Amino acid sequence: MNCGISRKIYLQLAPPTEEDNRSSWKRICDSLQEKGCGDVKASTFVLRKLYPLCEEADWKLTISLCFDGRGWEAVDLEAGDTSDAHYGLAVDLGSTTVVMQLLNCNTGEVVAQESAYNQQIAFGEDILTRIFYSKDQPEQLEEIRLATVNTITGLMERIAAQTGIDTKKCLSMVVAGNTTMIHFLIGMDAFCVFSAPYAVQADQPGFIKGKELDIPIRGYVFCYPGKANYLGGDIISGMVATDLYHRESISLFFDVGTNGELVVGNRDFLLCGAGAAGPALEGGVVKTGMRAAEGAVQHICFSCADPLLVSEERTGQEQTPAENPSEAGTYSRRSDQETIIIGRNTCTVQLDVIGGGAPTGICGSGIIDLISELFLHGLIDLRGKFVPESSDAIAYRPEEEEYAFCYAPGLWFYQSDIQEFIRTKAAAYTMMEYLLSETGLGLEDVADFYMAGAFGTHVNKESAVNIGMYPDVDLERIHAEGNTSLKGAQMLLLDRQIVEELPEILDRMTYVQFGAVEDFLQKMTAASALPHTDLERYPSVKARLDHSA
């Protein structure tokens, strides 16, 4: 195992004598130097602890070291051998959800994980509202900073209560978050992130003493550096999580939510980009859309006479129970909406609802399934337009003045929802296409596709291919990586080597801001069909369509 950004070292020192009366601190330093720690800096906290601790512990001591970006600093001193109790914290600082892991830094084991809504939400559901709230208002910026810190310390307390481990004794913390989140954590005005020329205040703050940030750990907080305003530390962390920059084969990393961030490359080159994808994937603008919480339809399957339309993929999902609260494949059969008529077939609409109860809305992965099913069964055409005569479940809704599909009692998915979603998936696909075209590479050159985010783990890959959101490649090449931001934070906590590599990685990355790409909208229009205007790009979907036709 590599050396992390913190160390706990048990020392058995000879007590001072008249012949060897080096100072207590020198005695410790000399011993650490022998163990290859170089020159270790003392913190006043440790200097003040030396007496009477050293004597009382009979010079059997455990010293805690934190890397400060340049070398080791001693941040704690304990009696006896406490080197087993060596903990650190990894944090994914999301604008909606903050996830924290307590790591055993000796074994790499995740001891506990907790998540909470980011308390910044009190100042705005979306990030822009928060930015405007605090813009040029130092006191309101401080409110947001404290909300951020309180979210983090709240998670520390919950983990402490849950595990009985004093999280205040954690040595280091690694935070991965987007550029705005890091600005708010440090207390920097974040208007710059969204305003031309998009030169932010600081995107490589490095190691900051926990105390300076009001985060009560022993040592330092490391914030993952960002590459650009829209390509923040969460993405760099994700890239580290997938390790794509070390490999010879080419990978594509994609984190798609309201914004899409991509990296394509290998150990020789890295091209990255970011752009708006739209809120559709997070259930934002869809009328009955919701976050992936209890009551959300997360998967939909039309079970018709023809069994070929129910793919193997759907029943053999890669999701792990921990990441997906309702087990995959446990579709509930709703008695009041048991069947719908599609063409001349009778089909059942099977729903997988988070929590197992009655559905109250639909989340991103459910939407992808639904659109895929609507498309494959001919309820919508390749432009996403409803074909009203195709099913009795499609109805014109006078109040909304548009057609809609009833996916559950009282829950309708509207024409405008589909259009909104298609814009999002077209943007996502186009980013991928554009970035690849910039490298002169095709999809066939990409060995692995890494889909980041909780969203990715829940999405049915085949559905995503069917509607042209994912490229039509062997599904085994598409990896749902889950919370890569958190994973990268965890990895850096345990491997100092990553800190050394980051500047070089950032240097190697070339950034494309899609908003500035000229023919982006044109490409996006081509990608606005289901799955794509150029059906040849989607041979497997073509085959399925041919089959169902």
Add this chain to the structure above:
Amino acid sequence: MNCGISRKIYLQLAPPTEEDNRSSWKRICDSLQEKGCGDVKASTFVLRKLYPLCEEADWKLTISLCFDGRGWEAVDLEAGDTSDAHYGLAVDLGSTTVVMQLLNCNTGEVVAQESAYNQQIAFGEDILTRIFYSKDQPEQLEEIRLATVNTITGLMERIAAQTGIDTKKCLSMVVAGNTTMIHFLIGMDAFCVFSAPYAVQADQPGFIKGKELDIPIRGYVFCYPGKANYLGGDIISGMVATDLYHRESISLFFDVGTNGELVVGNRDFLLCGAGAAGPALEGGVVKTGMRAAEGAVQHICFSCADPLLVSEERTGQEQTPAENPSEAGTYSRRSDQETIIIGRNTCTVQLDVIGGGAPTGICGSGIIDLISELFLHGLIDLRGKFVPESSDAIAYRPEEEEYAFCYAPGLWFYQSDIQEFIRTKAAAYTMMEYLLSETGLGLEDVADFYMAGAFGTHVNKESAVNIGMYPDVDLERIHAEGNTSLKGAQMLLLDRQIVEELPEILDRMTYVQFGAVEDFLQKMTAASALPHTDLERYPSVKARLDHSA
């Protein structure tokens, strides 16, 4: 001029554009790297200042850097070119008096100097009382720590009031103090300094953020490292002040007060030692002794018929007016004690009183003159015993049951005072002799003798030679260096190179604890005559005695 431990650099940066939208901090860092500052760390203070400062200042900025022991940290950012206002603080943290200088770090000029009693005195006049007060009493230790800090911040405020310069904007501070003082400054129990095996807690604390010590400067406080419990940072600083460790010729550095600390050596070797000298030199135990304050007799001269007894040295002193408030040579003739009879001569006792008023006691330099005059004029013998019949100014004092000399109306110098003093000067001389003998060198091999401390600047060198406190060498080889502890602090503030050299210097030093030397007392007995049992060691004194005989 060398680079100090702080820098202020004026930057004129290009504002961000779409093409070059590096973050504000990266923009600054890149520019600093071009100027050879290497990787600069940001403090949260600076990160939070970036906006709106950079824009408002049109990217014309002055950044303040402090060396933290490993590299540069940005500790302040200001609009426009403020590089002229670059200040630092040098502190001599004495157990009695704390002296602070405000330095212009660009020019090296001392802008202001203030001194104050160390507020620790509230917890004990002498250092041992303070140590016992705080021993194993964390709350009382904290009282002493705060007294130390308050003394320092009080001086900062006085200097600010005097100069109009905001001392809180000072970048760095260098503190030179003995080991106990540094323990108290940091908040470490100091009992270890005086208790076997004399292994202190930390004697090389290095750079500590001002904030950690509650010292309100922008950057770091550097504490001069010590070599041993009794050979602290004040002595290492003094050694740096004399530069003796760089020279080929051999020097001897001597700081004598209640304790004596010596270093002998050159660029090839350094031998050092420390031992108790006794409080006589600081006016401590002498009955009418006092500190060198208003009313203290600081010089005495017996003006007799024979003009040869008044040496040239006495009228051509090297003291500067700034260091010696009452001008040298302005002896007051006191009408009520105008003349005394010595043998068959009529002499006047000329007094130089600090402040110019009536004398109220005698300080160290006055004592040395007085004993020298008493000895040269035969009022005391070579063992320091009064010869009552030699003068009408010697009388038996029934209350004290001993002989005494009346040096001013109502002010007597007693037999026991002389004995006390002789013990001190014998200890001082013996330390010097012993250390030299350890090197195999003689006085003749020593090119320069550096006498540290305010005491040294006021002492009449010839008087000190006459009584055997200084060795009998060409007086030009004896240098009164004043406050070398302060001077070394000042030098390090302005020259980072010294920081780099210190570890090697400390390594090179070999420490002798005189208390542990076997024949030390025997040697001291030999040195307990005036000027020495072996008069051959004092040819110039022998000549003067022969002349006066």
